[in-house]
Amino acid sequence: MGVLLGGYGLALLATAGLISAGGHIAEAARSTAPLSVLTGRSRWHLGIALGFLTAPMALAAILSAALSLPLGTVIQQNRQVPAAPPDTLAAITLGALALALAAGLAAGTASARTAATWRPGRW
Amino acid sequence: MSRDSAPSLTGQLLTLGRTRTGGVSQRTRQIVLTIATAALTAVLLGLAVIAATFDGRDLRDAMRQPIIVASPERATAWWGESPDHAGRWQHSVVYLDPIDPAAPPPPGLDSWPGPGQVYLSPALADTGPGVRDRYGEYAGTIGPQGLLSPTERLAYVGMPEDAAVPDGWMYPIAGFGPPGIFPFGEKITLTPAAQDLMIAVYLVFVVLPAGGLFVVAARFAAAGRDRRAALLNALGARTRHQFLAGLSSCLPAILAGTALGSAMAVPVLLADVTVPGIDYIVRAADVRRMWWFLAVAVAVAAVSAALGYAALHARRAQRGTTRPRPATDRVATWKIALFALFTVVTSAAALIPPGSPWTIPVYAAGLLGALAFAPSALAALLAWVGAAAAHRGLRTGRPTWIVAGRWCQHRPGVLARLVAPVVIGVVTLVNMHYFLASETLTSVQARQTDERLADSALSVSAHDLTAQRVMEAARALPERARLMAVDTADEGEGPTVLRAPCSTLRSLQLDCPQQPTPVEPGTGDIRVTTLVDWQAGSDVRIQASPAPPAEGSVEQLAVLSPREDPLTLAEVRNTLHPVLGPTTGVDRPASLEMTPANARLSQWVCSWAVTAWLCWPPPG
DSSP states (O other), rough: OHHHHHHHHHHHHHHHHHHHHHHHHHHHHHHHHHHHHHHTTTTHHHHHHIIIIIIHHHHHHHHHHHHHHHHHHHHHHHHOOOOHHHHHHHHHHHHHOOEEEHHHHHHHHHHHHHHOOOOTTOO | OTTTSSSSHHHHHHHHHHHHOSSSHHHHHHHHHHHHHHHHHHHHHHHHHHHHHHHHHHHHHHHHHHOOOOOOGGSSSSEEEEEEEEEEEOHHHHHHHEETTTTOTTTOSSSOOOOTTTOOOOOHSSTTHHHHHHHHEEEEEGGGGOSSSSSOOOEEOOTOOOOOOOTSSEEEEEEEEETTTOOOGGTTTSOHHHHHHHHHHHIIIIHHHHHHHHHHHTTTTOOOHHHHHHHHTTTTTOOOHHHHHHHHHHHHHHHHHHHHHHHHTTTHSSOOOOEEETTTEEOOHHHHHHHHHHHHHHHHHHHHHHHHHHHHHHHHTTTTTTOOOOOOOOOOOHHHHHHHHHHHHHHGGGSSSSTTHHHHHHHHHHHHHHHHHHHHHHHHHHHHHHHHHHHHHHHHHHHHHHHHHHHHOOOHHHHHHHHHHHHHHHHHHHHHHHHHOOHHHHHHHHHHHHHHHSSSSEEEOOOOOOOHHHHHHHHSTTTTTEEEEEOOTTTBBEEEEEEOOHHHHHTTTTOOOSSSSSSSSOSHHHHHHHHHHHHHHHHHHHEEEEEOOOOOOOOSSEEOOOTTTTHHHHHHHHHHHHHHOOOEEEEESSOOOOOOHTTHHHHHHHHHHHHHHHSSOOOO
């Protein structure tokens, strides 16, 4: 039950985090929209989203996995029984990295589309 | 335009609220607010469903409780309860012996079961082959009004006339109803504190994150609205005016979100719904009975959303400034220092000598502390990386690096909120998986032993195992089964004697002594060593003698069958229960114990959820 409810809670937290970051990405898009329109380089938005969303989330996933590493040693020392296989840790980390990449790509694409509709004085 | 035709101030404020304030489009904001409102509504409805479900359970539990009386003369029936297993799960078997057949039977039954008749809950009846005949003649199912939930496993059995039970095993009762507190059925596993625990866990795990989503959504892309609120404030607007403008901007989203969230309750109102992952069935009748809980939840969600979305701007605008609150550029150094300290503590847990009671507490404290400060420390690290990236972007002429780097450098609060769910999610998942997958040495040994034995040795206990009853049990079992008597030591003193005929002892690779003879360690095949290791003490003796006792009764029996063609646990339970009666217990010699990690899981997850909220920075 705790696992189930914890899953719901984490999903809500993740949604909140993405909405919060999405709002700030939208602000960044507003700032860079004139420049990207003038230069015709909409890929800026993708780069900014990858740098501001994907990179922090990916770094957080890797460091969090590293933070969990001592647990395997602790469990093995105290129970003398092999615990979860290391590929579980890798799978969880890869899942978080995939989520980070997806968030960055989605935000970058959305920003580029928004910038394409920019016109002077509107924002 | 005449003065009369000018819109009122309220109308103007409502119109003003609907206009765009810059930044993201109004549609995007409406979508975000709709999602947050729908989540809040659904979460509060979930709380109402939990309350309604527990209320229904408590009501049915109270109505089926035995009213135990001190004097048998006042009793209308005898009532006794015994736990049993079917598959992996424990269930209750309630034995009934009516004195006054005209007295009302327990809820869920139309009439009292006759001697040897059995009524099973649907969940227990469908458990597997043999369960329907285990306790006697199957007469039907228990109605839903007699069950706490559709998944409850319960049996009502008419006490057989020749059943052997100890004195005082059954209670004289005067009927069924409150205020009894006898735990049986699902109450065995769900204690009275379960409701409080469930609601507390739900509040921490689900309602608080939904509240967080609500606040973040309210402040989504808020710079433009903050500027407008500041302007209104400078023009003399009061809280009411700010509230009207704010409410107007989010009213469609509140209505849409509340409707969307309310739709989540429709399935549970129409039919019984299985909660995914835990297979608990929520009864629609319970939810319908407390429908006003749901109405209150929807109303609270809508009013909270209206007040929250509008009031967050109104309150901020009252701070007397005409500029939006500036974002913080730096992360406090003490947060980074504490993160480093707790990380060291977490890692140091691996250096504590094996078996120390301090290892897990030190690890848990270190991990919780590190989790609490990890987002801030990560944000500081990212700010430093961002500054370096921006610097490099300037030198190499890469505008993307400059913009992304500067945003990282000057928005550490945003980064902390962004990485917090990732940090908490990854660490929680990894820790949960480790603790669920790991086992204690004892539980692993028990599981491996049971796997090797494959039910070729099973222990049997029952009241009054006299020679006649043991012989009846032997006759009921298949021909390949052999019985061994286990006379355990009296209160831990004296030897445990295993008695069986010579042929049985030889099949176990044992000698055939006529007098009790000590068993050397490692003697006999795996069935003997398992019985000795898990069921008997250190002083174990064997004796070649028939399993039925010459006089008195046997403490326990072991049912032995060929390892190449063993009996099954369910087969032996279903066979022996009708013979040995209500007090029969059949189990594997090395019973699996619950791992301590599983037992503590809820506390772990609860701690993590609390930590999630400690490290969740205020929105801004």
